[in-house]
Amino acid sequence: MQTLKIVITGSYSAGKTQLIRTLSDIETVSTDYAVTLDEERQLKQETTVALDFGTIAINEQLTLYLFGTPGQERFDFMWEDLSIGCLGYVVMVDSTRPGHFAETRRLMDRFAEITDAPFVVAANKQDDLTALPVSYVRRRLGVPVDVPVLPCTSRERSSAKLVLLGLLKQIAARHLAVQPEEA
Amino acid sequence: MALEGTLQDMSLSDLFQIFRLGPKSGVLVLNSGAERGVVYVTEGCLIDAALLSAGRTVRAAQEEALIQMLLWENASFVFRHDPAVSQRANRISHDSDWIVMEGMRRRADPARALPYHKISLDTCLQLSPLPIRTNSGVSLDMNQWRIVSLVSSNPNLRSICETAGIPHAQAIRTVAELMAIGMLEIMIPPPTRPQPRPRPARPLLPAATREAAFAGATMAPMECIDERPHVRRSLLDAVIRRVNGL
Numbered sequence: 001m002q003t004l005k006i007v008i009t010g011s012y013s014a015g016k017t018q019l020i021r022t023l024s025d026i027e028t029v030s031t032d033y034a035v036t037l038d039e040e041r042q043l044k045q046e047t048t049v050a051l052d053f054g055t056i057a058i059n060e061q062l063t064l065y066l067f068g069t070p071g072q073e074r075f076d077f078m079w080e081d082l083s084i085g086c087l088g089y090v091v092m093v094d095s096t097r098p099g100h101f102a103e104t105r106r107l108m109d110r111f112a113e114i115t116d117a118p119f120v121v122a123a124n125k126q127d128d129l130t131a132l133p134v135s136y137v138r139r140r141l142g143v144p145v146d147v148p149v150l151p152c153t154s155r156e157r158s159s160a161k162l163v164l165l166g167l168l169k170q171i172a173a174r175h176l177a178v179q180p181e182e183a
Numbered sequence: 184m185a186l187e188g189t190l191q192d193m194s195l196s197d198l199f200q201i202f203r204l205g206p207k208s209g210v211l212v213l214n215s216g217a218e219r220g221v222v223y224v225t226e227g228c229l230i231d232a233a234l235l236s237a238g239r240t241v242r243a244a245q246e247e248a249l250i251q252m253l254l255w256e257n258a259s260f261v262f263r264h265d266p267a268v269s270q271r272a273n274r275i276s277h278d279s280d281w282i283v284m285e286g287m288r289r290r291a292d293p294a295r296a297l298p299y300h301k302i303s304l305d306t307c308l309q310l311s312p313l314p315i316r317t318n319s320g321v322s323l324d325m326n327q328w329r330i331v332s333l334v335s336s337n338p339n340l341r342s343i344c345e346t347a348g349i350p351h352a353q354a355i356r357t358v359a360e361l362m363a364i365g366m367l368e369i370m371i372p373p374p375t376r377p378q379p380r381p382r383p384a385r386p387l388l389p390a391a392t393r394e395a396a397f398a399g400a401t402m403a404p405m406e407c408i409d410e411r412p413h414v415r416r417s418l419l420d421a422v423i424r425r426v427n428g429l
Binding site: 023058099142 | 412
């Protein structure tokens with residue numbers, strides 16, 4: 001059995017756990033526990049302190065693993081371990097919380113230090129009629145033009161699927177650039 | 184379901200741009216100390232506004248209320264979707280660009296209205312790719328027009344100042360005004376991402392072997408381990424087909 005790994009990251013309460021739950025074949029493994037900080041408790045009753053884990057069976061020999069990182073910066077020591085051997089990563093951002101953009105930018109910078117794997121940004125909660133448009137999210141996060149910023153509603157499988165496909169296309173494009181003879 | 188934050192996270196001028204882009208309908212409520220601002224938005228247009236003092240008496244209304252709110256350094260805000268706002272009468276005659284520009288002109292330091300943007304002489308600028316309204320009610324002044332016309336042919340604001348002979352402080356002020364109405368934005372630098380730091384070599388102990396197997400990667404026992412997974416294109420195609428079928 002061969003496994004491939006994709007990491008879902010993002011700031012606190014961005015929708016990482018939900019994206020994995022929506023895509024996973026299995027009941028996801030989460031390690032949420034009660035929130036301790038007051039400002040975090042206003043957003044979520046429980047938070048992911050270790051990681052979320054889900055799988056997508058590709059065939060009998062191959063499984064895609066989805067790992068969600070803990071959102072809070074105080075757990076960033078775990079990001080490095082999670083990034084080992086990952087094919088690529090999704091940066092989730094809540095499109096209705098501009099206050100999270102600065103933290104998301106720091107997170108993107110940190111991941112760029114850890115890994116050069118391809119990534120996409122998923123602008124989550126686009127089903128909310130007040131959500132900020134993808135173009136504004138791109139501008140505020142300073143996302144380079146070659147990195148897709150994709151609209152996302154993490155609760156909807158069709159939307160979550162498009163985010164994952166967007167990342168896989170980025171990975172395939174990188175693969176083609178590095179190993180053109182295999183194309 | 185609401186858009187929430189503070190003006191330090193997102194300026195009022197940005198909010199007005201977003202309302203127009205949507206276009207969105209609803210009520211924006213801002214709280215700054217004891218003062219409260221209420222803005223009614225229909226299909227992206229600002230149709231009414233009031234600025235209330237601590238005793239909930241109206242201190243300013245319509246355009247003047249909006250301009251006063253634009254002068255706030257910070258406030259918390261909540262914008263809720265509400266299509267019923269369209270039933271209200273339109274009491275604002277100027278468009279949001281005009282109001283924003285008027286607010287910027289009354290500020291001693293317009294750049295402070297965009298706290299998350301750092302405008303300096305080294306800032307690279309570009310015309311905003313976000314759609315702007317063609318019938319904007321703003322009339323640009325000479326300096327604004329000169330900067331707009333020079334943005335595409337100059338690498339940064341310093342170069343624009345030298346070409347146009349505009350004093351530095353004035354240029355920064357003018358750029359802030361143009362950014363506030365969505366005509367200019369700071370250029371995102373090209374994707375020259377730093378290389379990830381090499382990790383120290385780890386002996387190929389069972390734990391490392393487990394990691395390699397876990398990630399589907401082939402790791403070599405070299406000084407710096409290449410931890411990038413090496414995946415055949417056919418495997419990637421299989422993954423894409425499977426995800427497509429979800």
